[in-house]
Amino acid sequence: MLHESSLADAADHLWEELPGHRVEILNGSIVVTPPPDGPHQESLTWVVEEFSRIGARRAGLRYIGGIGLWLPTGPDDYAVPDFSVVDDDYRDALVEKNCYAPHVFRLVLEVTSTNWSNDTAIKVGTYARAGIPAYLVADRHHDEVLLYTDPKDGKYPDPQHFGRGRSVPVPESVGITLGLSVDTLLDGDG
Numbered sequence: 001m002l003h004e005s006s007l008a009d010a011a012d013h014l015w016e017e018l019p020g021h022r023v024e025i026l027n028g029s030i031v032v033t034p035p036p037d038g039p040h041q042e043s044l045t046w047v048v049e050e051f052s053r054i055g056a057r058r059a060g061l062r063y064i065g066g067i068g069l070w071l072p073t074g075p076d077d078y079a080v081p082d083f084s085v086v087d088d089d090y091r092d093a094l095v096e097k098n099c100y101a102p103h104v105f106r107l108v109l110e111v112t113s114t115n116w117s118n119d120t121a122i123k124v125g126t127y128a129r130a131g132i133p134a135y136l137v138a139d140r141h142h143d144e145v146l147l148y149t150d151p152k153d154g155k156y157p158d159p160q161h162f163g164r165g166r167s168v169p170v171p172e173s174v175g176i177t178l179g180l181s182v183d184t185l186l187d188g189d190g
Contacts, residue, residue: 061085
């Protein structure tokens, strides 16, 4: 069993040994995710283009893929969301290991892969405890998009479910007005 002080070292070692894999520490456990498939990355590229198209940077926001999010769930816990919308001054909130404090995150988006249960279960709780105002999950395993908003006492209320043919509104708390196609979030822009 690893000691808490060595958990971060073990995660760093895995990151070095497994290029292209995402290594995170969630609730005191190391989670390794294999490289994403093409449609996963197409979805994220499209989301970046949508945020650019509506002028999110002019609204004082940054939208970034793969930025570290320091979590309050354990001494070494951190996640690396697929896509995040953060405050323009997020760099001032660097904690350590290229991870930033949760208060600068306005929206986190995960597109599920083979480890879909991490995104639909574990990360729901960790992001709620971190106070992330909006958590969007493109759940390719269940063919729907889930939107969690407004966590209270470390928990999100039940999510809104969006099926194919619909658009998911980005919550007002993010600071922009945008609807995202469920079909494109699930399938990519192909």
